[in-house]
Amino acid sequence: MNRIGKLNWAFAGGHIPFASTGEEPMFNSHDKIAILNTAEEEAEIEIFIFYENSAPVGSYSLKVKAQRLRKVRFNDLIDPEAIQLERKFSCYLRSSLPVVVQFSRMDTGQAANAVMGTIAFPAD
Amino acid sequence: MNRIGKLNWAFAGGHIPFASTGEEPMFNSHDKIAILNTAEEEAEIEIFIFYENSAPVGSYSLKVKAQRLRKVRFNDLIDPEAIQLERKFSCYLRSSLPVVVQFSRMDTGQAANAVMGTIAFPAD
Amino acid sequence: MNRIGKLNWAFAGGHIPFASTGEEPMFNSHDKIAILNTAEEEAEIEIFIFYENSAPVGSYSLKVKAQRLRKVRFNDLIDPEAIQLERKFSCYLRSSLPVVVQFSRMDTGQAANAVMGTIAFPAD
Amino acid sequence: MNRIGKLNWAFAGGHIPFASTGEEPMFNSHDKIAILNTAEEEAEIEIFIFYENSAPVGSYSLKVKAQRLRKVRFNDLIDPEAIQLERKFSCYLRSSLPVVVQFSRMDTGQAANAVMGTIAFPAD
Numbered sequence: 001m002n003r004i005g006k007l008n009w010a011f012a013g014g015h016i017p018f019a020s021t022g023e024e025p026m027f028n029s030h031d032k033i034a035i036l037n038t039a040e041e042e043a044e045i046e047i048f049i050f051y052e053n054s055a056p057v058g059s060y061s062l063k064v065k066a067q068r069l070r071k072v073r074f075n076d077l078i079d080p081e082a083i084q085l086e087r088k089f090s091c092y093l094r095s096s097l098p099v100v101v102q103f104s105r106m107d108t109g110q111a112a113n114a115v116m117g118t119i120a121f122p123a124d
Numbered sequence: 125m126n127r128i129g130k131l132n133w134a135f136a137g138g139h140i141p142f143a144s145t146g147e148e149p150m151f152n153s154h155d156k157i158a159i160l161n162t163a164e165e166e167a168e169i170e171i172f173i174f175y176e177n178s179a180p181v182g183s184y185s186l187k188v189k190a191q192r193l194r195k196v197r198f199n200d201l202i203d204p205e206a207i208q209l210e211r212k213f214s215c216y217l218r219s220s221l222p223v224v225v226q227f228s229r230m231d232t233g234q235a236a237n238a239v240m241g242t243i244a245f246p247a248d
Numbered sequence: 249m250n251r252i253g254k255l256n257w258a259f260a261g262g263h264i265p266f267a268s269t270g271e272e273p274m275f276n277s278h279d280k281i282a283i284l285n286t287a288e289e290e291a292e293i294e295i296f297i298f299y300e301n302s303a304p305v306g307s308y309s310l311k312v313k314a315q316r317l318r319k320v321r322f323n324d325l326i327d328p329e330a331i332q333l334e335r336k337f338s339c340y341l342r343s344s345l346p347v348v349v350q351f352s353r354m355d356t357g358q359a360a361n362a363v364m365g366t367i368a369f370p371a372d
Numbered sequence: 373m374n375r376i377g378k379l380n381w382a383f384a385g386g387h388i389p390f391a392s393t394g395e396e397p398m399f400n401s402h403d404k405i406a407i408l409n410t411a412e413e414e415a416e417i418e419i420f421i422f423y424e425n426s427a428p429v430g431s432y433s434l435k436v437k438a439q440r441l442r443k444v445r446f447n448d449l450i451d452p453e454a455i456q457l458e459r460k461f462s463c464y465l466r467s468s469l470p471v472v473v474q475f476s477r478m479d480t481g482q483a484a485n486a487v488m489g490t491i492a493f494p495a496d
Contacts (some may be wrong), residue, residue, distance in 0.1 A: 004132065004134045004216055005134065008376065010376050010377065010408060010410070010472045011408075011472065011474055012405075012406035012407060012408040012441060012472045012473060013406035013443075013474035013476050014475040021128040022399055033136075034136035034137035034138075034212070034214065035136060036134060036135075036174055036214035036216075038134070038172075038174065038180075038216055046135060048410075048439045050408055050410065050439060050440060051440065051441060052440060052441050052442060052443070053182040053440075053473055055439065056410075056439050067174060067179065067180050068174060068175065068176060068177075069136060069174045069176050069212060070176065071137070071176070072240060076210055088406070088441060089441060090406065090408035090441040090472070092408075092410055100134045100135065100136045100214070102135055102136040102137035104137050112243060128256065128340055130259065132350045157260075158260035158261035158336070158338065159260060160258060160259075160260040160298055160338035160340075162258070162298065162304075162340055191298060191302060191303065191338075192298060192299065192301075193260060193298045193299060193300050193336060193337060193338040194300065195261070195300070195336055224258045224259065224260045224338070225260060226259055226260040226261035228261050242284050252380065252382050252464055253382065281384075282384035282385035282460070282462065283384060284382060284383075284384040284422055284462035284464075285419075286382070286422065286428075286464055296430045315422060315427065315428050316422060316423065316424060316425075317384060317422045317423060317460060317461060317462040318424060319385075319424070319426050319460055348382045348383065348462070349384060350383055350384040350385035352385050
């Protein structure tokens with residue numbers, strides 16, 4: 001199988017909303033990224049978080065096993081520092097191997113859930 | 125007409141939700157892909173599905189006729205193996221001819237339907 | 249100002265839903281494209297519509313004035329042939345000048361409106 | 373850190389809806405852009421707005437500090453001229469340094485909020 005994807009990805013419009021409606025945790029408001037590693041080796045990922053009014057935080061390190069998908073909720077990134085609720089952020093991700101990254105949001109702050117998804121920006 | 129598209133496509137963030145509301149099948153929750161073949165020959169498509177915790181499955185084979193659109197619900201991919209409800213997945217698709225691929229979701233798990241769409245990642 | 253955009257665009261996942269709720273015409277269900285022409289000349293656009301089970305139809309011709317935006321509802325494409333409600337379609341668009349094309353949907357078939365938007369695929 | 377992004381961005385499908393529901397300002401209808409500057413220098417941004425029936429307006433000037441995110445609501449662009457409610461628009465943005473731009477909409481004109489997001493078109 002071909003190596004699919006890019007080494008560098010970014011998206012600008014992250015936001016973890018505070019209010020949630022509906023069953024937990026399935027309809028809990030969240031921003032997340034899905035990372036696909038089609039290669040036959042594990043991918044090492046570094047994530048940097050950028051804010052409006054303070055210095056960037058990172059890297060957050062994680063691995064994606066060979067030929068696996070990994071979904072990461074930004075709520076779950078806690079080392080070196082948790083992402084605060086209601087804070088806007090951007091994300092830059094780099095990988096040791098080509099991967100495909102998708103960004104999505106479920107916002108359940110009003111009665112109906114709203115989902116949004118977009119391919120991240122493949123920077124190289 | 126020019127040959128439009130790419131041979132390799134991927135997206136990371138697939139998910140078939142379990143719960144549905146509204147009339148069946150129009151508002152049934154689903155993830156799907158739309159494949160456009162503008163060429164004057166039939167395109168042969170192979171789809172590989174990647175998971176979080178098990179080996180990839182594939183290829184699922186299908187054809188898109190010359191100068192036709194084909195929409196495929198992931199719920200309908202059953203050979204070699206059905207995609208389980210509530211399971212997250214990624215998708216890698218390759219084609220014998222350039223095609224254009226779009227990913228979309230209708231999630232009707234709460235009272236209002238939510239739709240999401242994004243261009244897949246054109247890998248080459 | 250630089251010439252911004254591409255000559256060839258496509259998207260695969262078009263669909264004009266039948267049912268609508270809410271005030272007409274603002275919340276009428278529709279698929280549409282927005283075309284931005286930043287150049288100092290008028291752009292001539294040709295649109296071809298592809299279907300699942302019949303031959304492509306086109307070209308639909310339209311112009312986008314110099315340094316203007318034009319939004320087109322697929323409901324309004326009637327020459328050479330109207331697009332039928334509830335029919336899935338794909339779209340290939342070519343332009344005499346570089347333009348930027350965005351596809352969007354408002355689906356009001358259930359009680360809440362759902363919007364979806366994605367950049368079209370820049371084919372060249 | 374690598375310089376991430378592009379100098380020129382555009383999107384075609386802007387629209388500031390008039391009606392809003394829910395708490396202000398969190399659920400106020402709006403279109404906005406998020407701009408990520410990963411560089412160690414401030415980025416100078418110029419935005420040009422295109423309309424359906426009148427000449428483009430611009431440039432709107434703003435800065436994005438080194439290694440910061442900046443979100444801009446189009447409602448807040450007032451110099452040289454405010455963007456009118458219910459008016460459709462397109463946007464061309466150029467930057468002195470590579471940046472990543474994402475476009476999003478929250479439309480609360482009916483009872484449930486709908487969110488939409490897409491990567492802008494990276495024009496160079």
